[in-house]
Amino acid sequence: MKHQFQNNFKNLRMNRRDLLKAGAAMVAAQLPVLAYCKNLTPSMEIIKHTIPGTSEQLPAIGMGTWQTFDIGNNADERENIKQVLKTFAEKGGTVIDSSPMYGRSEDVVGELAGELKIIPELFMATKVWTRGKQAGIRQMQQSMQEMRANPMDLMQVHNLVDYHTHIQTLKQWKSEGKIRYIGITHYTDSAHDDLAELIRTEDLDFIQVNYSINDRHADRRLLPLAKDRGVAVLINRPYSGGSLFSRVKGKELPDWAAAYDITSWGQFFLKFIISHPAVTCAIPATSKVHHMEDNMGAAYGKLPDEQARKEMIRYFEQ
Template sequence: MQMREIEKNGDKISALGFGAMRLPTKTGRIDKESAKKLIYDSIDNGINFIDTAYPYHGGASESFLGEILQGEYREKVKLCTKMPSWFIKKYDDMEKYLEIQLEKLQTDYIDYYLIHSLGKGSFEKLKEIGVFEFLEDAKAKGKIKNIGFSFHDNVNSFKEIVDAYDWDACLIQYNYLDEQTQAGTEGLKYAHSKGIAVFIMEPLKGGLLAGKVPEKTLKIWDKSPVKRSPADWALRWVLDHPEVTCVISGMGDEEQIKENIKVATEALPNSLAEDELKLYDEVKEVYEDLMAVDCTGCGYCMPCPKGVDIPRCFEIYNHKYMFDEGFRASFLYLGQLGGVMGGDETHAGLCTDCGKCIKACPQKIDIPERLGDVSKEIGGRGFKYKLKIGKAVLVPVFSAFMSLSSRL
């Protein structure tokens, strides 16, 4: 297995990490025997970074890892989990959730502790209640070894967060379709220039760049004399970047593990040939043709005076059309842009058609008009009532469930 060293702390991390968000399940719960075998096989074959988070598998992911990562298997891996930022209202909450997570993981320390799903709004609120003081104290007590954050916002916000603290690591979404989405390539290089380890989530864009893919893309990949699966191509593209420390993959079966380990062993930085890179450009064109809005996620339209997260609105909207993800799009829209899972409301319905964004858009998109489409098609009728129900009922119920599950 290829190892990539973090200059800041000397940790040698496997180029491929195991993501514990999509473990195999049986009757709605983690299939413990299958998942245990997958993780042990991964570790035995050189993977030494395991990523989880408080809400994964309804709160069961951390507890499961705590059960199986004991003795030598705990010693062989760097364990990463995340502070559930949307539940944090005061300083004491941070202490409470860290203690719960340590207990669930059955460990005295967490190797990489990240603030989960950080954006500009949530970051400002956490700073106000002393998140840096808490993290420094936890590190001094040996409860966490490295401090970082996972990120979902635009590149300008990413840079502001990077510059606000001496971070050890960050986790960003990155793949060959997301070069200019969220942190993007610009953010990747910026974090690396600051000595921050960069871990990658969604290298396959939630599986959308693997498995069932547009037929036109398969014909393009077939032009290469070297035959690879769509998943291989996607992982290889991310690993080609020398700034990347580790790619986190949610592997659900032995074949996926075998293939991904093979790619991570072969795909050294800057190893893709020029003609291979051209194939990625052709494949990207196919996906872009399927997009409902020709938005590159550059962020020039931001910030919106009314707080609309314009790039994210269009990203979710495009996914709906490219991959027939109507339900998932509505769920993400409500949870992330509606503020149901924390943070401010940033949905398309807040647009007042001021026109500021149109002047700034390099693609000359009629942004207010398209935001209206997003609001109508994804938010749907009665969106305000959905938000009220979500904030009044879903979050408290989910919070109570998570607190209960942590004690089971």
């Protein structure tokens, strides 16, 4: 049955609504097929965005690790986070962002990814968060060891801490093949002018910045500049620290959201972000498997166009 299903549906593309309709028609006589289908990654292709200036593509939804991966040795906690990471990978996710600021997160990412044997498939990103050249080098070496990433795919200067010093080290490390891409990060609107200046004056591959449907400050200048300069963009705080969900609690999604394969408010917020032409990948964090499944659902199906994005803003602000 399994091989027959794969042969018959090899070239079929359908969205979640079509799949549900097909499933309803098959339920009486095709329960074995449905059982197998339930375990599949969605039949649509995962949405990927190209890193500017390269042919490399990244899935549009990644994963942050702040707080969620900062756990101890409790077996239940570790098994839960391991299942979150496993779900992320099974749904096609690759981009994992961490930092030495995040407690044990780097070490937990490396250990669990090693246990799952998925390290080669991941795009590992972390940061340098200290002052001084030698302190930065030591910290970055430790991060690479803990995350088991050699080379590190993306090394970023966290919140612009001593960025003049660290950017020089990152440029050297990139030329030596120790890291693949260079980036800078911040999470507040007040830092956007500094980020923009560095985009103009430094040879950056990535920026990481805060952006969401109710915090669109980056739209004013930063995101257009990144696009014009060919700089990839990671988005942190896509849910504004979770506050977006309190705004829509008890509210229904608009009927037209289904046209963009949106089935939850989380996907509504994420698809608004990843449909921006400058955005490469959004990195929400979660410690719950069902939230990870929902987040990754935003990486499939149709993306809103510019007119739809404006309508999403209008609907949310009402």
